[in-house]
Amino acid sequence: MDKITELFDALEHLFSNTKDTQAKLIALKETWSTPTELALLLPQIARTYGLLSDFENGHKLVSEAEQLLHQIPDSNLKTIIIVRISLERGRLYRSSGKKAESIPFFQDAWDKSLGVEGADYFLVDAGHMMALVMEREQRLNWYEKSIAAAEKSTDKKARGxxxxxxxxxxxxxxxxxxxxxxxxxxxxxxxxxxxxxxxxxxxxxxxxxxxxxxxxxxxYQEALEIQEELANHPNDGYVFEELLELYSALDQKEKVQTVAKKAYELLSKDDWFVKNEAARFEKIKTLALGS
Structure with missing residues (x-):
């Protein structure tokens, strides 16, 4: 198994179990000992620190990787390592609320990935990150560029x-x-x-x-067919909220309160929805309770 594949495998549960992923990556340091291997590994350990909001240690690890670059011969792999360093430095800045500071690093990762064999995944990653830190008009442009790069790629992970x-x-x-x-x-x-x-x-x-x-x-009718099909999976309050809107639009009043009650039952347990979508939640509640 090549090192990048091994690294991807270790990152499989990065978001669902960050601490476990961090432990697996740190364990790889026992067998990854060359400057190239460590420079490839350290930015990914830094990413786990960023996800755990330990930005100081994250930046330290990225800097350690940077210091190894002069020991690595020029190659596509070295370019990929440089790209990963830029990506993780940028992510650390973005995650710590320093969006403006992150942009040059994501731009650098995009620029350095262009046309590099084996770098399609990181090219699209960089474009995706640029989209996340830009205002809407520029964001849409970056999405278009990233989609075009992913659609063009033969790399399954890039297309992913x-x-x-x-x-x-x-x-x-x-x-x-x-x-x-x-x-x-x-x-x-x-x-x-x-x-x-x-x-x-x-x-x-x-x-x-x-x-x-x-x-x-x-x-409405096309949308209704899809949402009624999805209602067969009965634990999604967002489906029942949509059914409420569609039955209302189609003047099927006899069905509105029934789906409103189901939407209210499910979405009242969704703390994010109750807190961030107060107007939507209040509408559902009113229709469900008939008040």
Missing amino acids: WLGALYNNSAWDEHDLGNYQKALELFQKGLDFRISNNDSQRTINIAKWSVARAQRSLGR
Whole structure:
């Protein structure tokens, strides 16, 4: 197994179990001892520190990796290491609330990845990070560039970014009122999720998003067919909220309170929704309780 593949395997549960991932990466230091290996490994350990909000130690590890670069001969792998260093330095700044400081590092990672064999995954990663730190107009441009790079790539891991990229850019288009463009992107995302054999939950979210854009376009019956299908998975309050909106739009008043009650039952347990979507939650509550 080559080192990059071994590293990807160790990062498999990075977000769901960061501490365990950190321990696995630190354990690799026992057998990864050359300057090249350590420079490849240290930025990824730094990433786990960033996810755990230990930014000081994260930056220290990135700096250690930088200091090893002069010992590494020029090659595609060295370029990839430099790119990873920039990516993780940028992520540490962004995660600590220093968005402006992160931008030059993500831009550097993008620029240095262009045209480098084996760097497609990191190119798309860099473009995705640029999109996350930019204002909306520039963000959409970066999503377009990142999508184009991922679609062009033959690297399965690079193409694996497409689901997130289609979804994120679609929501930006939707927020701008570009509902047809949003629908096209959501549909691409759904098609990708299915062809990529993603989890049923991920596919269901993609279907929900397609239906949400259809509702915004006034295509209520098409949206209803999707949401009623998704209601067969009865623990998703967002599906029942959409059914509430669709039955209301189609003047099917006899069904509104029933789905409102189900939406209220489920979403009242969602602390994020109650706190951040107060107006939506209050509407659901009013319809559910008939007050």
